[in-house]
Amino acid sequence: MILQDIGYTDFFIRHFLPYKEKNYIPARVIRENKTNYIVISELGELTAHLSGKMMHAQDKAVKPIVGDWIVVDPQPDNQSAVIQALLPRQTQVERKSAGEKTEVQIIAANIDKLILVVGLDDNFNIRRIERYLTMIYDCGAEPIILLNKADLCENVDDYIAQVEAIAFGTPVLSVSAVNADGLEELEAHLTKGKTIALIGSSGVGKSTIINHFMRYEKMEVKKVSDEKHQGRHTTTHRELILLPNGAIMIDTPGMRELQLWGDEENVAQSFSDIEELAASCKFMDCQHETEPGCSVKEAIGSGELDKKRYKNYLKQLRELKHLAKRKDQLGRHTEKQRCKKFAAQIKDAVKFKKRNNLKSHK
Ligand SMILES: Nc1nc2c(ncn2[C@@H]2O[C@H](COP(=O)(O)OP(=O)(O)OP(=O)(O)O)[C@@H](O)[C@H]2O)c(=O)[nH]1
Ligand SMILES: [Mg+2]
Ligand SMILES: [Zn+2]
Structure with a gap:
């Protein structure tokens, strides 16, 4: 098995380096069973189990899943292995x-x-x-x-x-x-x-x-x-x-319900049309309800924006705001989310500056 054929890129080669000396090998998870994993490696398919340390990790995000590259310790039978580490994910x-x-x-x-x-x-x-x-x-x-x-x-x-x-x-x-x-x-x-x-x-x-x-x-x-x-x-x-x-x-198995995990920035991407409209409302903190000069209301009125789409946008925003609150309560904001929050604040500041410049030119 040539690992490159199954997605082993320079990114994973680099992250595997610290494990190389221990006779560990890289492997990719192809299936999760109830009690073990089927992985593929240069030795072919192996049945792998989590090491004690990985088994007891509380955070689900660090448990391997299908598509992951992992570090395994192959056993003498050449058919099984112990999973020692999870390599960082690219996506x-x-x-x-x-x-x-x-x-x-x-x-x-x-x-x-x-x-x-x-x-x-x-x-x-x-x-x-x-x-x-x-x-x-x-x-x-x-x-x-x-x-x-x-x-x-x-x-x-x-x-x-x-x-x-x-x-x-x-x-x-x-x-x-x-x-x-x-x-x-x-x-x-x-x-x-x-x-x-x-x-x-x-x-x-x-x-x-x-x-x-x-x-x-x-x-x-x-x-x-x-x-x-x-x-x-x-x-x-x-x-x-x-x-x-x-x-x-x-x-993957079909999904029955899809609850979002990301943050408000995700909605800003998938509803960029609405975000753009909102940016041109007269008031920066426009709630798109009764304010004059509201571009969102105008777009709904003219049929340019589907009201149901707008409602879905609000629903997803509410859901993610609620989630952020829960995550804060549980102290589960990841570094990535903190960076995104900071980036959003900068974006707001830039928007604010732009708007003021526009107004001063009017
Ligand atoms: N008419 C029609 N039926 C299709 C088509 N593609 C799949 N099906 C049928 O839809 C049904 C479900 O297909 P699956 O491939 O099992 O669906 P799935 O998305 O894998 O479903 P889960 O595994 O439950 O998530 C089967 O009876 C298929 O024969 C298609 O293009 N046209
Ligand atoms: Mg299926
Ligand atoms: Zn508005």
């Missing part, structure tokens, strides 16, 4: 874990591209796509939106236009995985040696797409006779899969 997709706990769930690590799969059937929901985009823009991977099940839809172009209007240049592709329509265009995005994760609701066809490129039923897909079992996830674990064309894919 990670995260959401708030389901339920009440203020806890992050990392969905995939070290991915180059992230494909959001949406079904062009009853599943289609533009507000949900907006939510996914808030999650995606921050993760460091290149996003792609894939509208699947085009065979079930009569006006695919209308849906593409709807999505493009909120995606600000993110590629939007439409395919039919069962008929293999449009999949060559998708394949052009699946580059050798690059890691591509598929995310989206249950039943949108993520595993069907992977099976098409594997050319056999690698992943179980929902049987038509199972269609009545709504809400049941067919894929129940995340898995990293090497495609025959050399691309590295990660299949």
Whole structure:
């Protein structure tokens, strides 16, 4: 196994250096089981267990997940290994874990591209796509939106236009995985040696797409006779899969609810149109309610801005503000979030200065 073929880049080579002398080897997590991990290394596939120290780590964010590069101590049987360390991640997709706990769930690590799969059937929901985009823009991977099940839809172009209007240049592709329509265009995005994760609701066809490129039923897909079992996830674990064309894919179980984990800055990115409008309101602290000279209200009035989109923006902002409060209470603000907060303050100061300059020129 040539590690470069499975995504071992200079970044990980550099971070592995301190471990080299100990006879440890680098490995990538391809599957998480309940009690162990399947990893791939220069020795091939190994079954790996966390070292005692890693097992007891309280912070979930430091536990390996699919896509991670880790440091392992191979055992004499050449089939098993002990996980000694987690190498830093280049990218990670995260959401708030389901339920009440203020806890992050990392969905995939070290991915180059992230494909959001949406079904062009009853599943289609533009507000949900907006939510996914808030999650995606921050993760460091290149996003792609894939509208699947085009065979079930009569006006695919209308849906593409709807999505493009909120995606600000993110590629939007439409395919039919069962008929293999449009999949060559998708394949052009699946580059050798690059890691591509598929995310989206249950039943949108993520595993069907992977099976098409594997050319056999690698992943179980929902049987038509199972269609009545709504809400049941067919894929129940995340898995990293090497495609025959050399691309590295990660299949994930469908998400039932998507609670955001980032901060307000993420919403500013996914709703940059609204942020831009707000920046040109007459009052800097405009709440876009009853104030005169409100560009947001004007845009809603003229139809330029969809009121439902604006409501979704407010909803996500509220959710992230509440989350920030909870994180503060729990003292869980990471260094990254602190830096972002500082950057946002500077941005506000620059905006303020610009506005004053504009006014003094009027
Ligand atoms: N009509 C139609 N059905 C499709 C298409 N792609 C997938 N399906 C069907 O949709 C159902 C769900 O597909 P899966 O691939 O299991 O969906 P998934 O996204 O992996 O779902 P989870 O593993 O539960 O997250 C299956 O019955 C597929 O045959 C498509 O392009 N058109
Ligand atoms: Mg699946
Ligand atoms: Zn306003």
